Amino acid sequence: MNHKLILTADDFGVYDEIDNAIISAIQQKRLTAVSVIVTFQGWEQRVEKLLELRQSYDFGIGLHFCITAGKPLVAPPNSPLRHEIQADYFQLVQNYNFKGINKQDIAEELEAQILALKNVLKDEPIDHLNNHHNIVYAIPEFFDGFLEMAHKYMTPIRSPMSWYRKFKGIQQLPDYEGGELLSPTMKRGIKIGMWRKLAQQSYGNLLIRMHKANKLSVRYSDVLCEYVYGQTHPTNNKGKSVITHALYQFIDQGMRKSLVDSKENKDPIPVDYTGIHYANENTIEKAKKGRRQKFPDVIRDYGEKRYTKEFSMELIFHLAEPSADYTKMPEMHGMRLDFVPYRQGEFKALTDLNLEYYIDLMQLQLIPYQRL
Template sequence: MGSYVRLRNKKLIVTADDFGLTQGVNEAIVLAHRQGVVTSASLMVNGLAFESAAALARQHAGLDIGLHLNLTQGHPVSDPGTIPSLAGSRGFLYDHPLALAVGLIRRRVRAIDLEREIQAQLERALGVGLGITHVDGHKHVHVIPRVLQLLCQVAPAYGIKALRSVIERAPGLRSLLLRNPQARWLLLKQHLFGKTASAIWKLWWPVRASPALVVPERFYGITQTGFLDFDAFTSVIHDLQSGVNELMCHPGYVDDGLNRTPTRLRSQRERELELLTTRKVRDLIDESGVELISYRHLVEDYGSCDTGPVFRRYSPL
């Protein structure tokens, strides 16, 4: 069975999602790493600015890079003709994790197509010389049981040793709702999604887990997506418990690429960038005795895992 890493003291991975989405997002993530508290980035290999993200990652070796598995937005890495149940000429057929999950349950999506696209995305990331430390999912698709099962089989064969755990915590929800009354229903919807994803993860991770994979113990950020301000950040820091925790964030600049992208996170990304690079956030972390780490540290600190990803082609059983 895969392992939750339980280490003494409060440790926090701060992961910026959507690396590779646009040039503005790429530049903001690197800035949030260099001048802020971001320790890890999740790479979209089918993003508009993937090549730029890969180049920036090579220039900033201290920024941990994971694969942001994307099965619902844009175009696949595989030739659509080779994964007809998952994608067509216009891109992915399912634009939401729930729709994809239903497609899998009803067997409209073939597992072999899903497996082929997971392999293709891993190989594209590793093929540009990046050391991929972990995998998570765009819109948390990796929580879907069939996707999780395939990842647990495929990822270790490519030298990947960690996945994102979605055991969502949402401290300060009442205060967050009071500060954003106009977005009450959106926040509650995100909170419900986070709790649902957490319940699915808790049910299926013990069943699907691979002994070669480790995951953080707790996760923050689904409920706060688009609303991560200093008060919300403070609530997270004060809620952290001993062991490894992860906070998801979405820094970015609003540019032409982002304006052409189907996302509701626009100006919110710039506000998050400002937050993540402020001195008071760093001071809060230091004063709270929290140690910032990356997925690389998580894997290295777990005694049974050797360091450094190994690139090996996966052959399905």
């Protein structure tokens, strides 16, 4: 059994403080993929540093498609993608009205960003496509344009099957700050105005996106764990516990019994750590009971996991180096500086983790997207 694990850091290419943390994590073999933003000046020189690292370390370089920070590459002057006052820049995510933006607008800007990155990577393939602020999930047309380009350039995408909230079968997740019901990811979405599009995160819409990706043979991991986000406050860093919790979702009944019986195991295994298996079965059931349509492709693909019992998961990280002082960092259009302390917490949680122990314990294979 070889479960596949992708460890991705987003937002490379904007700040030294973020890039240096990502480079350090690569050197500590804590990342398998890096997502690059190409809408800020000087990103090309930053990517050259990654290409140098590729000579010594195994990781993929992908595109963090962005239409909410930095400057458009090809959007025409009157495009609704542009800021209404600072027209050289993208519209800020909290101000998007989504009117007048169509699939073609997304596809054209995405293709320009893909080609820009390909030009710098040269013979290196683009490892993956994902997107800043999850903006392509806001309306179906956005995702359709995004998916068409992923298909055209035969590039894997971040999994639509997101664990951004608590599933019934995902137990023992450290409580959100203050015992609040909403995850930090959802709270952030509400704060920046994406509450208007929360319906797009329903299980039914996740299945629709998976179905569309399957039709175009676009690859993605079985599940996405993004609930490290917001769990790393400097005075209450739960990051390591959250990462550990995510990894323990790989445990099956047989593995749990051997761990519980092992005298060498110092980390008790709760009886209800079967999240990825539960999510798999839950996804099959939801696909069978779809109100508007059925999803035979999802049922088939996830049904095969019952027999192979080999799952793939992506964990996302937002990092910053420990010495970073966000009060002295320059303002960049669309980038949030007050989140830097949380980024530093994620860096500490990731680099403090005894990842090698879990690789051996869970029989994990660390991969970039292209090896899905």
